[in-house]
Amino acid sequence: MQREDFVVRFAGEGGQGLVTSADALARAAVRAGYFAQTFSTFPSQIMGGPASSQVRISNKPVLSNGDHVDILVALNQYAYDNHNEELGPDGVTIYNAEEFDLPSGGQYFGVKADELAKSTGNARAANMVTIGAVATLMGFPLAEIDAYVTERFTRGRPGDDEIIKANIEAIRLGAGVAEESGFSVGQLAPPNAPDYEQIMITGNAALSLGAVAAGLDYYVGYPISPATTILIWMENNLVGKDRFTYQVASELEAISTIVGAGYAGKKAMTATAGPGVSLMSEGLGLAWMAEIPLVVVDIQRGGPATGLPTKSEQSDLLACLHPAHGDVKMPVLAPGSVEECFYAGALAVNWAERYQGPVMLMSEFGQAERGENIRKPDVSAVKQETRSVYTGENGYKRYVSWDGTEELPPMPIPGGTGAYVANGSEHDEIGDTTHLPRHHIRLTERRFKKLDLLKDAPREIEGDAPIAIMTWGSSKGPAREAYERLKAEGSDISWIYSVALNPLPDDVLDALKQKELVLVPELNYQGQWAGLLRQEGVRAESITQYTGLPFKPGDLVDLIKARIEAKEKAGAAR
Amino acid sequence: MSARNPEYDFAWCPGCGDFGVRRALEWALEQFTTETEVPPSNNVIVAGIGCSGNMVHLLEGDQPFGIHGIHGRTLPIAFGVKSGRPELNTVIVAGDGDFLSIGAEHIGPAAQRNLDITCVIMDNGVYGLTKGQSSPTTTLGATTTSTPFGKIEVPLHPLKSYMTMGVSFVASHYSSKPRDLAKFIRMGMEHKGFSIVHVQSPCTTYNDTYDILKGDRKKGIPGTAWIVPEEHDPTSRQAADDLLERPGVPLGLIYQEELPTLEDRQEEVRKQHPGKSVADMVETYAV
Numbered sequence: 001m002q003r004e005d006f007v008v009r010f011a012g013e014g015g016q017g018l019v020t021s022a023d024a025l026a027r028a029a030v031r032a033g034y035f036a037q038t039f040s041t042f043p044s045q046i047m048g049g050p051a052s053s054q055v056r057i058s059n060k061p062v063l064s065n066g067d068h069v070d071i072l073v074a075l076n077q078y079a080y081d082n083h084n085e086e087l088g089p090d091g092v093t094i095y096n097a098e099e100f101d102l103p104s105g106g107q108y109f110g111v112k113a114d115e116l117a118k119s120t121g122n123a124r125a126a127n128m129v130t131i132g133a134v135a136t137l138m139g140f141p142l143a144e145i146d147a148y149v150t151e152r153f154t155r156g157r158p159g160d161d162e163i164i165k166a167n168i169e170a171i172r173l174g175a176g177v178a179e180e181s182g183f184s185v186g187q188l189a190p191p192n193a194p195d196y197e198q199i200m201i202t203g204n205a206a207l208s209l210g211a212v213a214a215g216l217d218y219y220v221g222y223p224i225s226p227a228t229t230i231l232i233w234m235e236n237n238l239v240g241k242d243r244f245t246y247q248v249a250s251e252l253e254a255i256s257t258i259v260g261a262g263y264a265g266k267k268a269m270t271a272t273a274g275p276g277v278s279l280m281s282e283g284l285g286l287a288w289m290a291e292i293p294l295v296v297v298d299i300q301r302g303g304p305a306t307g308l309p310t311k312s313e314q315s316d317l318l319a320c321l322h323p324a325h326g327d328v329k330m331p332v333l334a335p336g337s338v339e340e341c342f343y344a345g346a347l348a349v350n351w352a353e354r355y356q357g358p359v360m361l362m363s364e365f366g367q368a369e370r371g372e373n374i375r376k377p378d379v380s381a382v383k384q385e386t387r388s389v390y391t392g393e394n395g396y397k398r399y400v401s402w403d404g405t406e407e408l409p410p411m412p413i414p415g416g417t418g419a420y421v422a423n424g425s426e427h428d429e430i431g432d433t434t435h436l437p438r439h440h441i442r443l444t445e446r447r448f449k450k451l452d453l454l455k456d457a458p459r460e461i462e463g464d465a466p467i468a469i470m471t472w473g474s475s476k477g478p479a480r481e482a483y484e485r486l487k488a489e490g491s492d493i494s495w496i497y498s499v500a501l502n503p504l505p506d507d508v509l510d511a512l513k514q515k516e517l518v519l520v521p522e523l524n525y526q527g528q529w530a531g532l533l534r535q536e537g538v539r540a541e542s543i544t545q546y547t548g549l550p551f552k553p554g555d556l557v558d559l560i561k562a563r564i565e566a567k568e569k570a571g572a573a574r
Numbered sequence: 575m576s577a578r579n580p581e582y583d584f585a586w587c588p589g590c591g592d593f594g595v596r597r598a599l600e601w602a603l604e605q606f607t608t609e610t611e612v613p614p615s616n617n618v619i620v621a622g623i624g625c626s627g628n629m630v631h632l633l634e635g636d637q638p639f640g641i642h643g644i645h646g647r648t649l650p651i652a653f654g655v656k657s658g659r660p661e662l663n664t665v666i667v668a669g670d671g672d673f674l675s676i677g678a679e680h681i682g683p684a685a686q687r688n689l690d691i692t693c694v695i696m697d698n699g700v701y702g703l704t705k706g707q708s709s710p711t712t713t714l715g716a717t718t719t720s721t722p723f724g725k726i727e728v729p730l731h732p733l734k735s736y737m738t739m740g741v742s743f744v745a746s747h748y749s750s751k752p753r754d755l756a757k758f759i760r761m762g763m764e765h766k767g768f769s770i771v772h773v774q775s776p777c778t779t780y781n782d783t784y785d786i787l788k789g790d791r792k793k794g795i796p797g798t799a800w801i802v803p804e805e806h807d808p809t810s811r812q813a814a815d816d817l818l819e820r821p822g823v824p825l826g827l828i829y830q831e832e833l834p835t836l837e838d839r840q841e842e843v844r845k846q847h848p849g850k851s852v853a854d855m856v857e858t859y860a861v
Binding site for chain 1: 583682
């Protein structure tokens with residue numbers, strides 16, 4: 001039976017090369033013209049502990065992790081026991097026969113990958129034995145994996161040839177075991193190779209790259225899952241002349257440091273997770289008050305407190321909109337795919353420069369470490385906005401009233417003219433502290449009015465149906481997949497989506513207000529986004545999940561259908 | 575109220591030590607600017623929260639750039655300014671509450687980096703702006719609004735703390751001799767590395783220590799301030815540590831060590847790792 005996509009999951013313990021296996025399979029598939037998306041889940045510890053890594057391979061762009069697992073590679077009994085329930089009806093398990101055994105007669109077969117790998121003379125090729133077996137089960141051409149292995153190990157070192165030979169032999173040995181087993185999960189449909197150049201990248205790397213493409217030249221951070229990979233990316237890439245990256249001593253230090261850098265003229269950013277956002281609260285208020293351009297990235301995980309450091313949740317929305325005390329509402333961008341991470345990274349930097357203030361950029365664990373093939377971004381086409389810099393006479397009044405009818409007045413930069421005090425206390429035109437009501441009134445209004453400059457984020461408004469789906473952030477993929485399935489089944493439903501959650505573009509808000517019902521899938525208990533939409537006068541209802549895992553599109557299809565039916569019944573009863 | 579801004583609605587109490595520190599800072603900035611030919615617009619004052627932080631709004635003469643941020647974060651803000659723009663002469667003005675209580679965690683990292691900035695710390699041994707609470711340098715047993723029955727915590731010795739944390743320039747002075755104080759602030763600016771000029775700056779309202787510092791023969795008070803002897807070798811850590819064993823308030827340079835600054839080390843790294851273009855970064859993800 002020909003099928004458009006397969007999900008392969010490698011489950012075992014952290015440190016067993018699960019991510020490497022999923023990544024290798026994904027890369028081989030992309031090389032062959034398919035689309036692939038990886039996803040990993042692991043405990044918050046360095047070695048060991050139950051972990052898994054999976055790849056979804058398809059002949060069209062992959063939107064989510066899918067509903068079921070088609071092939072489970074279980075490296076120990078615990079992994080089998082915990083993951084076999086997620087196998088689809090025709091799913092097959094390949095288990096590690098060197099570690100445990102299963103009673104005969106099930107949808108599974110054992111492979112002795114280490115033993116077979118050793119027989120090739122290269123004990124490290126065990127994962128290729130497994131991948132050979134996996135490929136055979138789904139009818140993926142072995143030659144494509146050979147080609148991937150050949151490319152990967154051609155490094156110009158002595159011994160490359162032997163390594164390649166052993167790996168190819170390992171692939172064949174695994175394939176042989178799979179063939180003998182007699183199992184198959186179907187035949188992967190031929191690829192629809194995209195006609196554009198691609199890159200294979202994770203969400204966090206794409207976000208970092210996007211920010212740097214927009215001219216980011218200053219980054220500090222403090223290690224915290226799942227944002228640490230951004231710090232590491234910057235430490236390796238944002239180096240050289242006029243660039244600065246540094247690991248600071250805390251999130252308290254990080255936010256104040258980028259306030260200083262942003263004030264001094266740098267395009268500055270930090271990335272953290274929920275606990276760090278809590279610590280940055282006061283510093284973000286300072287950036288809002290003194291009007292300092294900077295970007296704070298929140299890679300969400302489960303909260304509150306230390307919460308679930310390596311799990312999926314979208315529960316920081318209220319915290320990111322209102323991180324600081326006082327009259328503050330931060331601009332928030334929440335990209336919903338790996339590709340959107342790149343462009344949102346760039347837009348966040350541009351927004352900060354354009355409106356001279358702090359911008360929150362939200363992603364989430366599942367999206368951060370997910371690897372995906374995306375269209376290669378044309379960095380020369382990425383817009384680089386730079387704040388308007390004051391160059392006039394000294395005695396400048398930076399903090400004049402502003403109602404949006406003229407350009408936002410320029411910002412003086414140390415070393416240039418127009419020395420002033422950037423002040424976290426309420427201030428007058430030159431930045432001196434004041435308690436006079438007229439200054440607090442006019443500058444509060446100025447700070448909120450500036451948000452009107454930020455209404456250009458990407459959005460999608462599709463269909464006229466009175467019931468719409470409006471998800472946010474990393475739930476976009478599964479929600480979109482559910483939407484497409486519902487449409488294919490004939491459901492009358494429309495789709496509204498915005499990368500910007502604040503400010504919402506006017507056309508998005510108008511479209512939302514016209515709907516009779518807006519269903520909001522989001523990964524938190526309170527239905528944070530739905531609540532905010534209701535504040536705006538939208539008839540929004542949340543569909544929540546708080547398992548620490550992303551949505552499954554199939555679950556969303558069922559939940560959305562149930563809401564539509566409930567609404568119809570309520571209508572009929574009236 | 576200030577000379578340049580009649581509407582500015584903050585004023586120090588009459589006799590506040592911060593007036594003297596202000597004069598000293600104005601002179602130091604002027605001298606540093608003249609000597610080094612650094613334009614005044616390259617001076618950035620990072621102010622803490624408290625009476626002392628208001629200095630940034632009260633400076634007369636050529637106006638420096640200023641940032642008056644949030645409580646306890648002068649060092650990270652200054653780190654951002656200086657690491658982003660190494661050519662800027664970055665000076666912190668803060669008090670014992672801001673710098674040594676809520677902000678104390680930042681002193682160690684700034685010292686380890688040998689961040690090339692100068693901190694002018696005005697120590698009055700009390701939280702003045704919030705009306706007289708105990709601070710890290712308030713003496714044991716002192717009655718304040720927050721220690722009505724006497725303070726039961728021994729005071730911090732800021733100078734010893736700075737030495738322990740590895741600060742590469744430590745000077746101590748008081749506000750009553752602005753000409754002398756200006757000299758040490760300027761030396762701090764000239765020092766390549768992390769400089770702290772710790773200044774006794776009495777609060778005439780809540781903790782008037784003028785008599786205790788200077789002494790008063792009529793009242794029979796000996797005076798706790800003493801001038802650092804000429805034979806003291808500020809390049810010797812041992813000599814500095816020994817000097818600080820003497821009770822009271824030293825006036826002068828305690829310690830100065832020439833070490834590579836953060837910027838020096840950063841430049842070394844940049845030489846070896848010049849970085850790549852964004853387009854080249856994208857290529858590393860090619861499939």
